[in-house]
Amino acid sequence: MAASPTPTLVLVPEWGTGHLMSMLESCKRILLCGRRARSFSITLLIMRPPTAQATSEVEAHVRREAASGLDIRFHRLPAVEPPADAAGVEEFIARYIQLHAPHVREAVAGMSCPVAALVLDLFATPMVDVARDLGVPSYVFMSSTGAMLALMLHLPVLHQVVTVEFSQVDGEVVHVPGLPPIPPESMPCPVVDKKSPNYTWFLRLGHSFMDATGIIANTADELEPGALAAVADGRAVPGRPAPPVYPVGPVLSLGSSDRRKDSSEPPHECVAWLDAQPPASVVFLCFGSMGWFEAAQVVEITAALERCGHRFLWVLRGPPSSESGAGAPDGSEHPTDAKLEELLPEGFLQRTEGKGLVWPTWVPQKDILAHPAVGGFVTHAGWNSVLESLWHGLPMAPWPLYAEQHLNAFELVADMGVAVPLKVDRKRDNFVEAANLERAVKCLMGEEGRKARERAAEMRDVCRNAVNKGGSSDAALQRLSEALHHGSVLPPTM
Template sequence: MELHGALVASPGMGHAVPILELGKRLLNQHGFDRVTVFLVTDDVSRSKSLIGKTSTEEDPKFVIRFLQLGVSGQELNGSLLTKLAEMMREALPQIKSAFMELEPRPSVIVVDLLGTEALAVAKELQIMKKHVLVTTSAWFLALTVYMASLDKETLLKQLRSRGALLIPGCNPVMFDPVKDPSNYIRELAESQRIGAEVITADGVFVNTWHDLEPVTIGSFLDPENLGRVMRGVPVHPVGPLVRFAEPGLKHDVLNWLDLQPKESVVYVSFGSGGALTAEQTMELAYGLELTGQRFIWVVRSPAEDDPSASMFDKTKNQTEPLDYLPEGFLDRTKDIGLVVRTWAPQEEILAHKSTGGFVSHCGWNSVLESIVNGVPMIAWPLYSEQSMNARLVSEELKIATRVGVDDGIVKKEEIVEMVKRMMDEEEGKEMRTNVKELKKTAEEALKKSHIPSSYFSQ
């Protein structure tokens, strides 16, 4: 019987990249005869361009298909979580039709954490094995499934009284004490639904590895802690699922990096979805200029009300004027800095010997790419679970220093201080040592298969 896997990713590169990498691993390491990856998107051309920049040669056994949504993220209201959940709900009929059209019918499906409603579709179609891929940390999975184990009233009571959720066998998750959880009923409801659906799967894959999150993974293995919450559903750490630098890639940014001293450049990027306000963009520009440090900055047009605005941005700003930057900034920094519009080859930049630090929004893909390349970070979270990721890398792993926020704005003086700490001071040297040690554990994890060899043939 041919072993055919169907994998589904929700919108966004943070979900597409690990799903694609998992698909390649199933094909190359776990005996799959064919893998079909479905990428749900509200903009096929934009998704193709992003995937195309980092995709490998086409393989007839590895097929990528795009499912075009009729609704755009820009047309929906609410947080990023509620928007993406609604978009995946909208995609369910297409997902079902796509599964039914596959020949042979897939025997294994994998959906990401925002696509868990498709597990019911797979059950209806009598697909044998149903799995979830968590594209972020094991700690975030712990939060999601534990929230689902509580009723709404208990959850709200805990959040109001403690400002934190005490997860069995894990570090607590802190919530913003100034925000009333009652204002986030939709988000909490979606999170609880997702957590409840996760434990209907046959197994869960997580884009992490034991040495990165030993305490949390240990809790999942403990029947008295999160093992009890999972009700016997196994959790497999399969990370790091990241793209690696493409050898010999030609790009102007890489040509510029070739001319810079070793570990001298600060790379600044807030991911494919991150957006700063106009005021924050100005402060960041002034801060980078005042450091006197070499830098590469991937800039996007400011957004005032939504830090994830670039996720669904249909505009292309490769040629638009950069009039949101300080007057004369480009001229004053032309000898030490490089400003890039919209997109840059992040994997290759982080792998380059001249890159010495990364100012990051702490999306999980970016965190892992920084680790596998041994680059310390300045953690600057913007939305979703990025605050959890920032806490993990700064307080537990000690591979990052984290910005503070004064009245919602990180001032230029703090940016200068953070860059100096990362690039020049003893704290930065310790961070660099720690991240290079973690890099070794990632390399070891990549050599191992964390899914039992007979798992898919049972």
């Protein structure tokens, strides 16, 4: 008797690395977990990204995963015309993804094996309708925080209760169940203007979350107990039970950072430089794959680093060019390699030689965060970077730039206690004055930051214990695997 075909998890990711790889790494854990019972495969539905730079990155990920030896299949969806009239980044992404819905439906219906579930990026959440029509379970993958999840679920309620802009609320704070009162300036970028299409789309996404079979979250119960409890016990959406949430994180592709001792490859030049520095003496400044600064901001950073007196490793990127995505409709304006002689004040490199290193291009961030010479992290507060920092027990000074990063920064300081505050002028395009950065770095690396360092060290153990066998995230993964095994599946087409 022929064996039954292996059920597949069909993934619909957004093309950005932080979304795509976080989702894929999480589902690979499900695949490996499933091997202990009834196995799964993974089918990745690939949309053509709207920029050449993003396309190149996606293809690099596909080549790497195709060579992994895991049961991962790739299905390229037909190209669609990007919306030309989108007013904002989030609206563009959501609309562009939604245009693929007919192709997703066709791809899923045509699978030659049972479909265990459709796993949707948060921007693809309206496709729960596609899954429902096909009789397939749907799971939203939340690549951001539990706090952002609670906010998105609660946003339709807030929309009814708060009739003015959040910046005009009484008491000057926004109340979201499970979170400390949020200052309006810490609200995520897509919701700061209720008149914008971005806000309208986030309302729709918040509604759609409630129609999913479940929610897979890249966090851990112990990292964000308040937010996750508020979702689980129904406070996020009063009167309607939310789908079950499976916090399976931190999900990280650590690469060489945990295997460096076994590697025969020479270390990256930045890592070699760190090898010569005293333990916990270096502050690391890095702002993600899309983080870059104008010349005026660079001057403020250099002044702060000279005055604070601490050793530093600073990843400084140059402004995007048209070839790297400047003006890209999806907001993916990829920085270029920095021309240090043009961006840095005259004499800065000479004055800081031996004490600081400015690096103008990509760095192996995970290897750097794992290095014992690094004592603190000035970060844009993207969730993947935050999780990498917590995995290695490093305190942070968050400098949010876009998306939900302002909420992340607030949570790191006010709720988790793993970061020191940095005064960011949101009205001036997140400008930070030299005195404020100097103060934050001194706090982060000095006695004032001791509590944040201690708390970050505790979170290191929390993160690792959560994903170890018997930990809370391992248990959530087991529950998710069981739910997928027992959920309804779409039979193969005849």
